[in-house]
Every structure is written in C-alpha cells, then in structure tokens.
Amino acid sequence: MTRDPRSLGAAQVALIAAALAFIGLFLVLPLIAVFTQALAKGFGPYFAALAAPDALSAIRLTLLVAAISVPLNIVFGIAAAWAIAKFDFPGKSLLVTFIDLPFSVSPVVAGLIYVLLFGAQGWLGPWLMDHGIRIIFAVPGIVLATIFVTFPFVARELIPLMSEQGRDDEEASLSLGASGFQTFIRVTLPNIRWGLLYGVLLCNARAMGEFGAVSVVSGHLRGITNTMPLHVEILYNEYNFVAAFAVASLLALLALVTLVLKSIVEWRFDYQCRSAGH
Amino acid sequence: MEIALSSPLQMPAARFRAANPPAGRERRGRRPAIPGFGLTMGFTLVWLSLVVLIPLSAVFIRAAGMGWHDFVAVGFAPRALAAYKVSFGTAFAASLVNGVFGLLAAWVLVRYPFPGKRIVNALVDLPFALPTAVAGIALTAIYAPNGWIGQFLAPLGIAAAYTPLGISIALVFIGLPFVVRSVEPVLEDLSVELEEAALSLGARPWQVFLRVILPAILPALLTGFALAFARGVGEYGSVIFIAGNMPFKSEIAPLLIVTRLEQYDYAGATAIATVMLVASFAMLLAINLVQALSRRRVNG
Numbered sequence: 001m002t003r004d005p006r007s008l009g010a011a012q013v014a015l016i017a018a019a020l021a022f023i024g025l026f027l028v029l030p031l032i033a034v035f036t037q038a039l040a041k042g043f044g045p046y047f048a049a050l051a052a053p054d055a056l057s058a059i060r061l062t063l064l065v066a067a068i069s070v071p072l073n074i075v076f077g078i079a080a081a082w083a084i085a086k087f088d089f090p091g092k093s094l095l096v097t098f099i100d101l102p103f104s105v106s107p108v109v110a111g112l113i114y115v116l117l118f119g120a121q122g123w124l125g126p127w128l129m130d131h132g133i134r135i136i137f138a139v140p141g142i143v144l145a146t147i148f149v150t151f152p153f154v155a156r157e158l159i160p161l162m163s164e165q166g167r168d169d170e171e172a173s174l175s176l177g178a179s180g181f182q183t184f185i186r187v188t189l190p191n192i193r194w195g196l197l198y199g200v201l202l203c204n205a206r207a208m209g210e211f212g213a214v215s216v217v218s219g220h221l222r223g224i225t226n227t228m229p230l231h232v233e234i235l236y237n238e239y240n241f242v243a244a245f246a247v248a249s250l251l252a253l254l255a256l257v258t259l260v261l262k263s264i265v266e267w268r269f270d271y272q273c274r275s276a277g278h
Numbered sequence: 279m280e281i282a283l284s285s286p287l288q289m290p291a292a293r294f295r296a297a298n299p300p301a302g303r304e305r306r307g308r309r310p311a312i313p314g315f316g317l318t319m320g321f322t323l324v325w326l327s328l329v330v331l332i333p334l335s336a337v338f339i340r341a342a343g344m345g346w347h348d349f350v351a352v353g354f355a356p357r358a359l360a361a362y363k364v365s366f367g368t369a370f371a372a373s374l375v376n377g378v379f380g381l382l383a384a385w386v387l388v389r390y391p392f393p394g395k396r397i398v399n400a401l402v403d404l405p406f407a408l409p410t411a412v413a414g415i416a417l418t419a420i421y422a423p424n425g426w427i428g429q430f431l432a433p434l435g436i437a438a439a440y441t442p443l444g445i446s447i448a449l450v451f452i453g454l455p456f457v458v459r460s461v462e463p464v465l466e467d468l469s470v471e472l473e474e475a476a477l478s479l480g481a482r483p484w485q486v487f488l489r490v491i492l493p494a495i496l497p498a499l500l501t502g503f504a505l506a507f508a509r510g511v512g513e514y515g516s517v518i519f520i521a522g523n524m525p526f527k528s529e530i531a532p533l534l535i536v537t538r539l540e541q542y543d544y545a546g547a548t549a550i551a552t553v554m555l556v557a558s559f560a561m562l563l564a565i566n567l568v569q570a571l572s573r574r575r576v577n578g
Contacts, residue, residue, distance in 0.1 A: 016386050016390055018379075018382060019385075019386040020386075022382070023383060023401060026450055029420060029427075030420060031408075033420050034412060037416075076321070079318040079325075080318070080322040082318040083314075083319040084322075095326075097562070101334065104512075105555065106531075106551075107512065107515070107532070108512070108533075108536055109337070109535065109551045112539065112547055112551050113336055116340055117336050121544055156287060156288070160285075161292055167312055174311055184314075198288075198289050202406060202407070205409075209407075209409025212410070212514035228409075229515065236415050244415060245416075248409075248411070252408060255404060259403060259404065262407075270290075
C-alpha cells in the first residue's frame, strides 16, 4: 500500500474517473447545454433576446427583488446570530430549528402561504382590496416569497461561526471602554466578514434564481411581475428556445460568478483560520 | 450549551469545525457584559414570526377549518396519493443515487490529488447557485428524445424526459451537493492510520470500507441523504420541465398544489400542502435526531 500521492493505483484512478464522469454528466453537461442552446442561432438572436423589452424588465425586477430581500436577510441574520451566539437562553435549539424551517418547506408551499394570507380569498385579502393594496400578483408578494425562501441563508452561516468565536473579543473590547456599537463595527464585523460574505453570496444566488415560490405569487404578468426565471419559463413554453436559453445563460453566468467568488471567500477564510492559529 | 450546526451550506472550514467540535471547552459562568440581547432577540422573534411562523401557521389553521372528513377527501384523493407517490418515490431513488455517487465524489475530493480538483470542488456547489428553472430546461434539452443523451436512450427504449425517470435525473442534480458537503468534513477527520492498520492486519479494501469507514461516516451520510430527499420532495422548478406532468404518472405533489391554486381550489391546495408540510417536518425531526445521536457518539 503506497501513500505517495503521485502514484495512485489503478483502483484509485478508476474511482476518480467514476466520480468525474458522474459530475461531468450531471453538473457540467447541463451548464454546457445552456450556453450551446442559447447560441444555437448565433450571437444576433442571442443579444436580440436579451434586449427585448420583456427580458429587460424581467432583469430589472430580479435585481430589484434581490436588492430588497438580501439586505433584509443580512440585518436579520446578524441580529439572530448575535442573540443566539453571544447569549445563553433556554429554547435556543428550538429557535434555530424555526429559523431553519424555510429550507424544509417546498417553494410552492412558501408561495401558497402568502396567497392564503394576502390573496383575494385570503384572510387579509378583502381588507387589502378595500385599501387598494396589491401584494399577491404584484411585486410585494414576490419580495415576501423571496425573503421566505432565502430566510436562513445568512443566519445559518453566522450562528455557528459566531458561536465558535465566543465572546472573549467583544468582552475585551467593551472592558477597554468601547461602546456596544463600536465593538460590533470594529471587532465582531471583521471577525465574521468572510462568513457574512459567503452567506450573502448564496442568499443572493437563491434570491435571483427562485422559481417555485415566486411563480405562485407572481401571476406571470409579462413586463410587470415577471422575474428572470419566470421569463425563462414563459419563453420556453412558447417554444422560443433560443430566447429562453439566452435569458437562462445570464442566470448561469450569475451562478458561475457566485461559485468563483465563493471559492475566493473559502480560500480567504481558510487563510484567516490558519494565520489565527486555530 | 453546545450548538454544533453543520450544514452543507456552510463554508468548508466552518463546516469542518461544526462537524468536529473541539472537545469539552469549559466556559465559566460569567455574566455576559455584552449589550444588545433585548434588541436583537426582539427583532429576531418579531421578524421570524411575521415572515415564517404566522404565514406557515395559516396553512394549518385553514386545513383545520376544513374538518377532518373534507381534509382526507381532498388531501388523500387518488390523484393526490399518486402525486405523493411520484414525489417521494423519485426523490428516494435520486437520493439513493446521490448517496452512492455523492460519497464517491466526497471520497475522491478528500483523499486523492488530481488536476483540476479545485474547479471540480467548486462545481459541486453548482446546484446551490444555478436557478432551478435553468437546470430544468437544460436537463430537458439533454434528455429529450432528440437531445444529446436522449437520442442514445431512445433506441434502447428508455424514455428519460417526460417520465418519472426524468424527474429523478433532475433531483439527482438538485441533491448532489447535500450529500457531498455533509460527508466531506467527516471524511477529512477520519484517520488514515486506522485504515492502514486494518489493511496491514490483512483486511481487504472492501472490508475496510464496510467495517472501518462506513460506520464512521454513516450518520453524516444519512444526514446528507435525508437533506437531499427532503429537498427533492418539495422541488418544483427543475422538475416541471422534464416531468411531462401527466396526472397519476409524472405529476409531482408541488405541481398539483399549483394546479389546484390556478383553479382557485384553495382548500385542495391547502390540504395537499399540509400533508407535505407534515412530511417535511417529520424529516427535519429525523435529521436533527440523526445529528444529535452522532454528536453524542462522537463526544462519548
């Protein structure tokens, strides 16, 4: 049995080949398919599809939804992690389980719950209608559904990280006369920056790419309540494959950028851990 | 109180430490001098209730208002039962595939050096980053009868797209990182010396795998399996394009909820959603139990 990493045996090479074949088949091939299909008729139709007014308004809406839901999740994630990680109180595990709930709820059910609350037949539906407020089949519903499905991302990243870091740094800072706010900005935030960024990256990817939950509350009004993933579906169902894959390719690019940034953050965090002597 | 929360969505180094908590760190009973508990806790509880807990309870209150008889008649109607069967069956099959190949991928990534490893490692998280609708139309294009792979399957009489097989293929894509990222930190912590000792004592490689490696990673593997399964059962975006969506054959439960909603059948949608919510909460409980049991075993 040799342990020299450069001389792998036949069995090991076979295992690597099998794993790579599986990853190639299930992960790489779909990615290639998106770009090939998008460019199937050349760059002209590709860019024409992206410049279509409906596509542009879908892009704008997706950016708007992410721009509202991600910062809200950052605020919630930091607040929840601060309360849970820095203090001891009964029921902590239960609270964490509740924060985790949206991960185990089907996106469709996530959309449904807001329809039951705010829809025309929902509890608050008649009242909202009387006051001229639209939530379902409008942008507020899309934002709500997106916040629900991305709810745990930032908190889930920060809670274990801040629990592990403990409160020694903060206590030292406070005993030296810093205020609570200064301590948070100067001590806690630098400590959690990589974890926070990692959570934000995943949260943003999901916020821009959410389909099921948004589909239920959006009403699919072209140019008004259509996000990019919903626009992909509409184009696809109209057999407008080049345009569907063109818009999809933008989302695939977003995914690739997310993966690259994520790898950089992972690498920086490893470096920070090692240089801190953990 | 120790809350070691390993999650596939955590950064690798953080995930590793959450899965392998440092043994017995003493914390003295000092009063925390840190401010902000009331503010952050209050905000957390209010926001959590407004966004998650109250809306979720709306489903259960609506379902309770239906009465047991009506609830069963709608929630367990033949078409609903068929949809549960498709959703749970295809998710189970996909999680089994991911259990095997996810473990293989994790093993290869942890143990063997090969060119391009960092890229492969980053790609494993693609399903977390790629919107489900994009994955759905891409997989459909590949497995359709005239697609890159579908054209080779069609002569063999295998229809992948628009059948339950296609649903499973989409769910394999969605679930893979859950298994890989759950197993990885435990594999990293596994001592190579133990395997070498077993080998030098005459054990065969498959014996080492079954007797030494598998018992150590089983809780993590089960967690990954359960997470992939839970995600697969509720998955919608990647599935509906490839599924064909034939009632009783390839119609998943989330799609049936959408169909009921489009018919303004709120009661039907609510009943099916309630059954699915109860199922996912049961799975969440099972995952937490597996993690708690494995932690107790690790900590002695």
